[in-house]
Amino acid sequence: MAIRKITEYPETVLGEIGQPVIEFDQELADLCTDMFETMYDAEGVGLAAPQIGLKLRLFVMDCDGVKLVAANPEVISTDGEQSGQEGCLSVGKVPAVVVRPQKAVLRAQNEKGEWFEREAEGYAARAFLHETDHCNGKLFIDHLPKMRREMIIKRYKKEKSWT
Numbered sequence: 001m002a003i004r005k006i007t008e009y010p011e012t013v014l015g016e017i018g019q020p021v022i023e024f025d026q027e028l029a030d031l032c033t034d035m036f037e038t039m040y041d042a043e044g045v046g047l048a049a050p051q052i053g054l055k056l057r058l059f060v061m062d063c064d065g066v067k068l069v070a071a072n073p074e075v076i077s078t079d080g081e082q083s084g085q086e087g088c089l090s091v092g093k094v095p096a097v098v099v100r101p102q103k104a105v106l107r108a109q110n111e112k113g114e115w116f117e118r119e120a121e122g123y124a125a126r127a128f129l130h131e132t133d134h135c136n137g138k139l140f141i142d143h144l145p146k147m148r149r150e151m152i153i154k155r156y157k158k159e160k161s162w163t
């Protein structure tokens with residue numbers, strides 16, 4: 001088990017569409033363990049494979065009582081709307097208000113390759129959407145209007161230069 005290095009904006013891998021997970025073996029189980037460890041260490045509620053430099057459709061999350069591994073994730077339906085603060089470990093946790101659906105149904109495979117569907121609302125639904133986006137090479141700031149996106153990136157770069 002190991003804590004992995006978190007990739008940060010604007011590293012290329014964060015903007016690339018992940019490859020499907022095909023092998024559900026011990027290597028994948030170990031990777032998921034590392035991802036949970038890395039996520040908890042960084043005090044995040046979700047972590048996708050591109051965030052540790054892997055071009056793979058895989059994420060882990062532990063958010064608002066929903067703890068799961070999602071390989072080849074897809075949000076198959078959404079409902080309603082919520083507006084709330086969101087941040088990302090790859091963008092220095094700089095928060096921004098993002099409008100998302102209130103409810104989301106996730107379809108994915110667990111670390112054994114078994115398909116499941118899970119419905120969530122509120123914060124956990126937001127995590128489904130945010131993490132599935134990562135697997136498609138999309139960041140939460142891509143949902144913001146250009147001006148606000150540039151503001152967040154500016155703030156992120158400024159904060160990064162302090163550390």
Ligand SMILES: [Zn+2]
Pocket residue numbers: 087088089090130134
């Ligand atoms: Zn993120």
